[in-house]
Amino acid sequence: MATDNTVLLGHGSGGQMMKRLIDEVFLEAFGSPELLVGNDSGVAELAPTGRIAMSTDSFVVTPRFFPGGDIGRLAVCGTVNDVATSGAHVRYLSCGFILEEGFPMDDLLRICSSMAKTAEEASVRIITGDTKVVERGGVDGVYINTAGVGEVPEGVELSGGACRPGDVVLVSGTLGDHGIAVMSQREGLAFSTTIESDAAPLNHLIAAVLTAAPRTRCFRDPTRGGLASTLNEFAAASNVEIEVDEDAVPVLPQVQAACEMLGYDPLQVANEGKMVAVVPADEADAALEAMRASRYGENAAIIGRVSELAPAARPRVLVRTPWGSTRILDMLVGEQLPRIC
Amino acid sequence: MATDNTVLLGHGSGGQMMKRLIDEVFLEAFGSPELLVGNDSGVAELAPTGRIAMSTDSFVVTPRFFPGGDIGRLAVCGTVNDVATSGAHVRYLSCGFILEEGFPMDDLLRICSSMAKTAEEASVRIITGDTKVVERGGVDGVYINTAGVGEVPEGVELSGGACRPGDVVLVSGTLGDHGIAVMSQREGLAFSTTIESDAAPLNHLIAAVLTAAPRTRCFRDPTRGGLASTLNEFAAASNVEIEVDEDAVPVLPQVQAACEMLGYDPLQVANEGKMVAVVPADEADAALEAMRASRYGENAAIIGRVSELAPAARPRVLVRTPWGSTRILDMLVGEQLPRIC
Structure with missing residues (x-):
């Protein structure tokens, strides 16, 4: 001015x-x-x-x-x-x-x-x-x-409460980039130059997935609270168990290193340009292909699946570690990083 | 909690x-x-x-x-x-x-x-x-x-740029209540007990006016900058002159007194529950009646009219004083009262 x-x-x-x-x-x-x-x-x-x-x-x-x-x-x-x-x-x-x-x-x-x-x-x-x-x-x-x-187009009814046993969980790319980029910038950490925020508009990616996998159950962008919050919300809303293969979750090596240094779980770190999708098993490959063909989706991966709750069990999210063990993935307790978005 | x-x-x-x-x-x-x-x-x-x-x-x-x-x-x-x-x-x-x-x-x-x-x-x-x-x-x-x-219902096309010479300006009630109520509360002034903010939802009042006066040109709520900003915006957008009868503008005596004490023009003070309407002359009485019959509109009044610009003149708002003289009503310069809304 x-x-x-x-x-x-x-x-x-x-x-x-x-x-x-x-x-x-x-x-x-x-x-x-x-x-x-x-x-x-x-x-x-x-x-x-x-x-x-x-x-x-x-x-x-x-x-x-x-x-x-x-x-x-x-x-x-x-x-x-x-x-x-x-x-x-x-x-x-x-x-x-x-x-x-x-x-x-x-x-x-x-x-x-x-x-x-x-x-x-x-x-x-x-x-x-x-x-x-x-x-x-x-x-x-x-x-x-x-x-x-x-x-909202006619017939489209997506909801976190629509996940069903057998469904497959996808993520559109590497996790934790935004949170670590902002944090490193804020704290002046040495690895800051190599990590960039993933902030991106994903509406075109979502449209492509919906065309390829029209029976998609739901999408959610794992921002504050990261993948952990998103999947716990899905599990609770759908009354199911969700299992994630830790090895399958794409995380940049420098983000992984920063998380280890800082004691963060990349599955709880905020993203601003990633999308989680839950789709029926028979549409998983099509959804993955559509993500990978979209801008911002080249590192998309299938990372887990939805299963039925055991009788009297409560909805939960499990992570299968590379060593074959499993741990419960909880929602973040307290505050990890204020003013991340 | x-x-x-x-x-x-x-x-x-x-x-x-x-x-x-x-x-x-x-x-x-x-x-x-x-x-x-x-x-x-x-x-x-x-x-x-x-x-x-x-x-x-x-x-x-x-x-x-x-x-x-x-x-x-x-x-x-x-x-x-x-x-x-x-x-x-x-x-x-x-x-x-x-x-x-x-x-x-x-x-x-x-x-x-x-x-x-x-x-x-x-x-x-x-x-x-x-x-x-x-x-x-x-x-x-x-x-x-x-x-x-x-x-937006079919056929409804309201705009501050739709005012035409001959149109009539209405206001749905007394001006300045909100600004003076907040200010007096903030400053702990003695008259504070008798002045209340007018904050109110006016969508039902607007609907009633539109039914009674379907050719209404525009509505605007005179918030920050008060009536002065609203009418200057209308005049500029419609390329017209607007004249207001100062005597016809409803102002509570205690608001008037506070404004005099503080050096404010009630026509520039913020409102949060008032509506300005511009309607064709032949629908003015119907609009006024509809306002007065509505909740929050009992003190509605016709306060002015729209007229053609003289050749080469610029859009402006004039106030005709009780003594027959006129003055130009400008938009507020600078800031009267930060954080009024």
Whole structure:
């Protein structure tokens, strides 16, 4: 913005300065037809399937810029991926900024440019937004909320509660990259240069899998809490046991090394560009092939299977280790790494 | 929540503590069928009109509890009202919390209860959500983002750019209540006991006006920047002049007195439960009657009219004073009152 180097309280006033911020920063970056009309809500076409999927995420990641991404790319990917897990055709995003007085305008421009680029990659449009500015100390720089909407095609009924004994579990690529990239950047660790965040929009990958494996039970992106949370949620919702072959789970060697050094389990570390899918056994190969043929899916793998609960047993997730033993994979207890996304 | 008195970092972990927070606080308060399914996006029915309206707002108001409302009621009303201004039937909300470590759980419960009650009043459902917890000092207590979606009925085309010379401007009630209520609470001013925020969901009022005055040009809720911003936006988008009769604008005497004391123009003070409408002259009486018959519209008034720009003149808003003179009503310059919503 030509006129201001930093964000000022007046940029959140609803008055002239806010209009200038909207015109020169947000409309410049996101200028969808719906935004340019300048009304308080974006009106947009939606295929009349009769059902929508909606999701939201707030992003508070620190640092704001990290190897492989930034808070803007995350803010688009996170919500696109969550909406896409329903099988919906993701169409529109809203975007709410909470800015700290004094935030560098150049950083805001860079974040908006990253959001616009990622939205274009995901074929979604930002059609409405909001900006609040709070006094110094009221927020740490910038937090972003996005919400997303898409139309759910007829007949598509995906749910974490739909897993059945015999189903197969796939993951679309290596686990733990995002968590370790952010953490290493934050702590200035030596291995930081070789690990990049995986932040990516996966709606096109999901669409490809659904075409190849139309009876897919569910998708979920293993973000906070990692694969462990996702599979435990599936097991509980479907009342089943899920077994994972530890050897089959793709993990980059440098991520594995970092996890060992830090005492983390890669299965509990956050990802921002990976998708877990559960599919019927007879569609597993087709799903795997579709993932591998998709951008961001080249390292996809079949990593486990769903089985029936023993009588009176509780839903759980087991990991079969390379040595043939099994351990229970629990959801994370406490907090591993605050502000990872 | 039985087990925790304050919000802890672990409540944002994606692990067990977060699951407990979601189950015991959010599902308890908002338990819509879409949320209870427990997937990453809410899937819900939407009438297949082929168009949606979407809007979003983040809420950072301080104090969080004030006469006439709280941040939770604001968070629902603000987004409901923005979506409704398109003429859409508002249906669903998303909700994203950013919580500070140490935030009292009782306050969170109270806020959620207020949101649930307001959502019920507005006939909308919260179908998806997100929670982030940041370390002490990373946010001031709690910030809430909501996004909303509704279906736009066929043939409805409302826009701030649709005002035409001869149209009439209405407002649904007294101006300035919210801004002065929050400000007086914040500053501990003596008149604080008699002024309450007007925070209210106005989608039912809008629907009533649209039925009575189907050729309504546009609605907008005059929040930050007040009536001044709303009318200047309309004038610029429609390339017209708008004239307001100062005498006709409803302002509570105690709000007027506070504004005089503080040097504010009530036409620039924020509202959270008022609607501005522009309608063709021949539908003005019907629109007014519909407003007055609606909850929250008993003090509605016709306050001005739209006229043609003189050749080469720029869009502007004029106020005709009780003494017959006119002054230009500009958008707010700078920031009047940070964190008003």
